Amino acid sequence: MAPQTSFPAWLTAEVSRCGYDFYAYGEQSRFARDVGLADSIVSRLVRGTSTPDVRSCVPIAKVLGCRTVDVLAAAGLIPAEEIDAPPRPLTQHEHLVGLVGEDPGAQDAVIVLLRALGKWTS
Known part of the structure; x- marks a missing residue:
């Protein structure tokens, strides 16, 4: 360097x-x-x-x-x-909060939808 x-x-x-x-x-x-x-x-x-x-x-x-x-x-x-270090990947929870915020009801609704689509793992 x-x-x-x-x-x-x-x-x-x-x-x-x-x-x-x-x-x-x-x-x-x-x-x-x-x-x-x-x-x-x-x-x-x-x-x-x-x-x-x-x-x-x-x-x-x-x-x-x-x-x-x-x-x-x-x-x-x-x-x-x-400076150019790649960002760490977001967790599922961080993605969820980014989508709907901290509202547990909204988070649950999104999780139900994602499970139905086979896109939620946990």
């Missing part, structure tokens, strides 16, 4: 890809405004004296046009190998 790029280097490359130039006057402030963060926070992120919190990763991702998990991984908030 290649060594992970520091968050400031990753952020600088990504903002450059999106047309921001942190070396030009006012560009860091424009990025901060677009993301909805204080200039001082963006400055600390770029200098590497701070890392973003989970809440600020969402607007950063939106402005950069990338996935939130990419920002979280670049910031070291989640392991990089989690």
Whole structure:
């Protein structure tokens, strides 16, 4: 596995890809405004004296046009190998709750229907 790029280097490359130039006057402030963060926070992120919190990763991702998990991984908030890990399969109960919620009567009705169709195992 290649060594992970520091968050400031990753952020600088990504903002450059999106047309921001942190070396030009006012560009860091424009990025901060677009993301909805204080200039001082963006400055600390770029200098590497701070890392973003989970809440600020969402607007950063939106402005950069990338996935939130990419920002979280670049910031070291989640392991990089989690980015494209396949989700675990849902259990029957989780599927049932997704369909009808926590209502036991509705769940029972769906189970009866699925058993009649031969699609419920238990």
